[in-house]
Amino acid sequence: MTTVLAIETSCDETAVAIVNNRDVCSNVVASQISIHKNYGGVVPEVASRLHLETINSLIALALEQAQLDWKAIDGVAATCAPGLVGALLVGLTAAKTLSMVHSLPFLGIHHLEGHIYANYLSEPTLETPFLSLLVSGGHTSLIYVKDCGVYENLGATRDDAAGEAFDKVARLLKLGYPGGPIIDQLAQQGNSSAFKLPEGRVSLPEGGYHPYDASFSGLKTAVSRLVQQLEKDHHVIPVADVAASFQDTVARALTKRAISCALDYGLNTITVGGGVAANSGLRKHLLAAAEAHNLRVLFPPLKYCTDNAAMIACCATDHLNRGHISSLNLGVESRLSLSQVMKLYD
Ligand code: KG4
Numbered sequence: 001m002t003t004v005l006a007i008e009t010s011c012d013e014t015a016v017a018i019v020n021n022r023d024v025c026s027n028v029v030a031s032q033i034s035i036h037k038n039y040g041g042v043v044p045e046v047a048s049r050l051h052l053e054t055i056n057s058l059i060a061l062a063l064e065q066a067q068l069d070w071k072a073i074d075g076v077a078a079t080c081a082p083g084l085v086g087a088l089l090v091g092l093t094a095a096k097t098l099s100m101v102h103s104l105p106f107l108g109i110h111h112l113e114g115h116i117y118a119n120y121l122s123e124p125t126l127e128t129p130f131l132s133l134l135v136s137g138g139h140t141s142l143i144y145v146k147d148c149g150v151y152e153n154l155g156a157t158r159d160d161a162a163g164e165a166f167d168k169v170a171r172l173l174k175l176g177y178p179g180g181p182i183i184d185q186l187a188q189q190g191n192s193s194a195f196k197l198p199e200g201r202v203s204l205p206e207g208g209y210h211p212y213d214a215s216f217s218g219l220k221t222a223v224s225r226l227v228q229q230l231e232k233d234h235h236v237i238p239v240a241d242v243a244a245s246f247q248d249t250v251a252r253a254l255t256k257r258a259i260s261c262a263l264d265y266g267l268n269t270i271t272v273g274g275g276v277a278a279n280s281g282l283r284k285h286l287l288a289a290a291e292a293h294n295l296r297v298l299f300p301p302l303k304y305c306t307d308n309a310a311m312i313a314c315c316a317t318d319h320l321n322r323g324h325i326s327s328l329n330l331g332v333e334s335r336l337s338l339s340q341v342m343k344l345y346d
C-alpha cells in the first residue's frame, strides 16, 4: 500500500490531497475563482501569490483531515506541467522541500495525466487500454491510454479548448467567469434547437475532414455574430436558448469524435476528464451515443472533474509503485505533450 501527498497549483485552485493507492484519505481545495472573476479570467501573478498564501495551511489541513502524520507518507508529488509557470513553481517548490525535510521520494506529475487518473478514483478496477477524452480550460484531446506513462495523442482542438469556448461565450453573453458551469445551468432552461450553430471541422489537405480533431473558434464567432444581430434587431437576447444551442453543439462535436475514435481503434471504454467533464449536455450525448454503440463511458464525480490534488496523488502512486521518481532538479513547463511524460522521471 502506497500513500502519497500531492499538491496541485497549475492554475486557479490551490489543492492538496492524500491518497492511499486509489482511496482518498483527504482532498482539500481552495478556489481562487471569487478573486479572478473580478478580472474576467485568471490573472497569473495574482494566482501565484494566492497559492503562496494558502499552500502551508492547506498541507496541514490535508494531514489533519486524513488523521495522518508524515510517518505514514511514502512520497510527495506536485503538478509540474503544463500550466502557469509562477503558479506551478509554488506547488513544486513546496513538494520538493517537503520531500527533502522528510526524506521521501519526490514526483513531478503531468496535469493531464492527473485528469486521466481521476477516473481511477471512482473506478479503481479500470484497466488499460482505453480512450480518454480530456476537456478542460486549456486542453481538448483524445488520448489513447496504453499504460501508466504511455500515451498517444489521437486528436485535439486546432484552436480554442472546449472550456475556453465556454468561458469566451459566457463572457460575450455577459454571464461572468468561469463560464462553463453558468452556461450549463442556463442551458437546462433553454431550447437547444433554437439556433443552428456551426460545429466546426478541421479540413484535411486531401479533402474531407479530420475525424478526431475539433475547432471551436468558428462556433464562438458564430455566437458573437448571432448576439450582435439580435442586438441590432433590438431583440432581448434569449440567453438560455443561446446557451443551450451552444452547449448542444459542443457536446455533439465532442461526442461524435470520441465515439468514432473509440470504434476505429477498437477501444470499448471511454473515460472523460477535465472541467468540461462536469457538463450535463456532454454527459447526456456521450452516454446515449455510447450505449447505442455498446461502449462504456466513465465520468468522474464532479469534485474530481475540475482541478484537484486527489487525481495527482492517484497518478503519483502508480508511478511510484513502478519505481518512477523525479530528480530534485526537475523544473516546471508551461507546455508538455502527454506523450513525453516519462521525461519527468529519472
Ligand atoms: O480542468 P479544469 O478545472 O481546469 C483546467 O485544467 O483548465 O477546467 C476548467 C474549465 C473552465 O473552462 C470551466 O468553464 C469548465 O472547465 N467547466 C465547465 C463546467 N464546469 C467547469 N464547462 C462546461 N460545463 C460545466 N459544467
Ligand code: ZN
Pocket (backbone or CB within 6 Å): 111, 115, 136, 137, 274, 275, 306, 307
Ligand atoms: Zn485541469
